[in-house]
Amino acid sequence: xxxxxxxxxxxxxxxxxxxxxxxxxxxxxxxxxxxxxxxxxxxxxxxxxxxxxxxxxxxxxxxxxxxxxxxxxxxxxxxxxxxxxxxxxxxxxxxxxxxxxxxxxxxxxxxxxxxxxxxxxxxxxxxxxxxxxxxxxxxxxxxxxxxxxxxxxxxxxxxxxxxxxxxxxxxxxxxxxxxxxxxxxxxxxxxxxxxxxxxxxxxxxxxxxxxxxxxxxxxxxxxxxxxxxxxxxxxxxxxxxxxxxxxxxxxxxxxxxxxxxxxxxxxxxxxxxxxxxxxxxxxxxxxxxxxxxxxxxxxxxxxxxxxxxxxxxxxxxxxxxxxxxxxxxxxxxxxxxxxxxxxxxxxxxxxxxxxxxxxxxxxxxxxxxxxxxxxxxxxxxxxxxxxxxxxxxxxxxxxx
Numbered sequence: 001x002x003x004x005x006x007x008x009x010x011x012x013x014x015x016x017x018x019x020x021x022x023x024x025x026x027x028x029x030x031x032x033x034x035x036x037x038x039x040x041x042x043x044x045x046x047x048x049x050x051x052x053x054x055x056x057x058x059x060x061x062x063x064x065x066x067x068x069x070x071x072x073x074x075x076x077x078x079x080x081x082x083x084x085x086x087x088x089x090x091x092x093x094x095x096x097x098x099x100x101x102x103x104x105x106x107x108x109x110x111x112x113x114x115x116x117x118x119x120x121x122x123x124x125x126x127x128x129x130x131x132x133x134x135x136x137x138x139x140x141x142x143x144x145x146x147x148x149x150x151x152x153x154x155x156x157x158x159x160x161x162x163x164x165x166x167x168x169x170x171x172x173x174x175x176x177x178x179x180x181x182x183x184x185x186x187x188x189x190x191x192x193x194x195x196x197x198x199x200x201x202x203x204x205x206x207x208x209x210x211x212x213x214x215x216x217x218x219x220x221x222x223x224x225x226x227x228x229x230x231x232x233x234x235x236x237x238x239x240x241x242x243x244x245x246x247x248x249x250x251x252x253x254x255x256x257x258x259x260x261x262x263x264x265x266x267x268x269x270x271x272x273x274x275x276x277x278x279x280x281x282x283x284x285x286x287x288x289x290x291x292x293x294x295x296x297x298x299x300x301x302x303x304x305x306x307x308x309x310x311x312x313x314x315x316x317x318x319x320x321x322x323x324x325x326x327x328x329x330x331x332x333x334x335x336x337x338x339x340x341x342x343x344x345x346x347x348x349x350x351x352x353x354x355x356x357x358x359x360x361x362x363x364x365x366x367x368x369x370x371x372x373x374x375x376x377x378x379x380x381x382x383x384x385x386x387x388x389x390x391x392x393x394x395x396x397x398x399x400x
Contacts, residue, residue, distance in 0.1 A: 004027045005059060007062065007065065007085065020180075030051045050085075079105060086121075087118040111192075
């Protein structure tokens, strides 16, 4: 069993710690609130106010401090303070530990905020004395309680997402948390902590958007005297967006055709006629219009490229100018680069075009299929699948 420390014994921290303790791991809760520590101690749990890793074996340190919202922005002071305390504790430890960011934070927080603070206060570098990963907390679908007082609140989470820079860290955190996903939840491993953080954020945003959508439809039905439950239950079994989890999730292009653009624009106009604003539907139409304009600009640029190279002659004046023809260069070298000699290729007879056995074995292993067969992902060329280097995110303020 593993040694686990929970930094921040709030809702997320207590739920995570209880679940791991229920699975047989040795768990210690750490929180600066003496009342919270006292409650956990009275329940027979190991809880203390300071994180102390001196003399401890290799362990997992979960950062579960709250992420408050202040003035409409993430307030990361508690997250930063937790990262600093972990760094100071690492400085007094002779073992290597794995820091797992469990809080719900903006994408990039683990790599661009927590990691530098841990390195600064520990005097160690990532990979030399500590490892770091992100595994945000997801509430259980069936949990009626949000207090985290029962291990079942987290024993069967709907999803377990782990993001880390190295396969070794991914494997170690997976071995620890993978047992929690055996109750039917999904387990996803990612090579970037920011993707794990983004998944948790979008998970909440999608749920909030769906609720807001049906609230907006409820207002229209209420204005017209229609039963919104009949409408919602029918659409839940008829709309492809409700039936097919893959429908509409590949971003980067507008919805098009005859049905969706016409239906959205027409219903928005109908809502205006009955005097009922629909801000969410208005935003949907606005976002789609923006992508239509973007697609049109990209198609125009591709059309210009496909028509061939374009040459623009310098302005030498008008032909009726007596010096016009004297200004035009007459050497072809002024227009074309020098011609490089073509190397002569030596042709060898009876060339064996088959790759060596080791090279073929490497190719088979990379393909992931026996015999070297390559499985093509039809969405691989979609604009949303073309990954580029992630730009570091630096918070403008920590709200401290």
